[in-house]
Amino acid sequence: MSTIQIKNTLENANATISLAGRFDFNSHRQFREAYESALNDPAIKSMEIDLGSVDYLDSSALGMLLLVKEKATNANKSLALANCRGVVQQVLEVANFNKLFTIR
DSSP states (O other), rough: OOEEEEEEEEEEEEEEEEEEEEEEGGGGHHHHHHHHHHHTTTOOEEEEEEEEEEEEHHHHHHHHHHHHHHHHHHHHHHHEOOOHHHHHHHHHHHTTGGGTTTEE
């Protein structure tokens, strides 16, 4: 079982959280730590979750994305999903995430 790798990048007022590998329930602690640091930084105005290197995501990953969107909205930060392709893009489309998120 491969695990998720998460990298945070800050540039100006934008935080990018890059994910690689399997994004599933086992990722929740790492993912929460990654987005909470961005949410708690008052200098950050926008967040992007880069899914370009994710090869698998499940319903718990979708739930985590919805949760971070709610928290970002409450913190007055914009949130976008980036580099969605292949299986990830298909799952997001089936779940109608294109209606809930800005997808780049």
